[in-house]
Amino acid sequence: MATKENRRLLARGMVSSLVERLPLVTTWAANHAILQGVTFLKPSYVALMVEGDCAEVGDILSRVGDKWTVLVIVALADKPMHFNELKRLIDAISAKMLAATLKALVRDGMVTRHATDDLPPRVSYDLTPMGRNLLLVVRDLALWAVNNRGGIRAARLSYDLANPPARQLIKAG
DSSP, X not given: OOHHHHHHHHHXXXXXXXXXXXXXXXXXXXXXXHHHTOOOOOHHHHHHHHHSOHHHHHHHXXXXXXXXXXXXXXXXXXXXXXXXXXXXXXXXXXXXXXHXXXXXXXXXXXXXXXXOSSSSOOEEEEEOHHHHHHHHHHHHHHHXXXXXXXXXXXXXXXXXXXXXXXXXXXXXX
């Protein structure tokens, strides 16, 4: 669909008509564009994003979708923090995993590492502009997890009660 037609539908408040005309793979992009107030991505461009270098995209998604990455990015949202501050805030993470996560985030350009010349040296971590951009995405994911943990816990318990593990069935039989 032509960009002019997209703008006409959007101006008339016919967002659902526009989204219905787009292929399924572009629905998220259309919704995102609507929220951001920008012109829509052409379906061919979205297809290129999806069909691009799957290994590279998969590697990036593994990094940004990692639970420790999400927690570190959210923890750094308000201010730069020292390693031990992050460790206390994210109490379930080991020091080794926190160090590895921070190192990967620095390497990927999402976090900066600032070391002082003091004795002993102090190191702090802060979000880069790319890290702040990622924060916009993962903050809602983290909030969703917090808001839905009770429901998920209940669903898991219900499922586990209805579907006992196979080895329990063998022992009982």
